[in-house]
Amino acid sequence: MKIVDLIKREMVVPALKATDKRGILEELAAYMGGHHPRIDRATLARVLIEREALASTAIGEGVAIPHGKLATVGEIVACLGRVPGGIEFDSMDGQPTYLFFVLVAPESSTGAHLKALARISRVFKDPEFRRRLLAAPDGEAMYSVVADEDAKY
Numbered sequence: 001m002k003i004v005d006l007i008k009r010e011m012v013v014p015a016l017k018a019t020d021k022r023g024i025l026e027e028l029a030a031y032m033g034g035h036h037p038r039i040d041r042a043t044l045a046r047v048l049i050e051r052e053a054l055a056s057t058a059i060g061e062g063v064a065i066p067h068g069k070l071a072t073v074g075e076i077v078a079c080l081g082r083v084p085g086g087i088e089f090d091s092m093d094g095q096p097t098y099l100f101f102v103l104v105a106p107e108s109s110t111g112a113h114l115k116a117l118a119r120i121s122r123v124f125k126d127p128e129f130r131r132r133l134l135a136a137p138d139g140e141a142m143y144s145v146v147a148d149e150d151a152k153y
Contacts, residue, residue: 002150006078012139013081038072058091063124067103077104
């Protein structure tokens with residue numbers, strides 16, 4: 001599974017403005033809802049916030065993978081966001097979180113959803129990949145970093 005199969009160029013947000021966990025989830029949900037006709041921003045925000053209440057999706061090393069399921073989407077939809085200064089996101093390592101990769105899967109999805117989570121988690125563990133994403137000047141450059149990394153596999 002390739003990450004570029006999940007995320008479109010327009011689904012990269014290089015400078016999220018929110019300063020707390022709830023705000024980031026709401027901002028990402030609003031962005032996705034504004035760029036995907038089958039995603040309702042309020043519903044997605046609720047789903048992401050409810051999932052986050054179960055356990056933090058911040059996997060450490062400056063990365064979080066918020067995820068949830070919606071009945072309205074027919075395939076996995078993804079969005080990559082960045083907070084240049086980082087925020088507190090209840091990360092496993094206690095460090096600020098800078099990169100957010102949101103996955104929204106159909107309610108009926110199981111295998112594909114889990115494969116996508118595993119792939120993203122594996123790629124984001126690479127410190128050089130994270131460094132390049134953080135250094136990218138804009139969303140287009142961030143997308144190119146993802147595409148370049150995908151080409152290695």
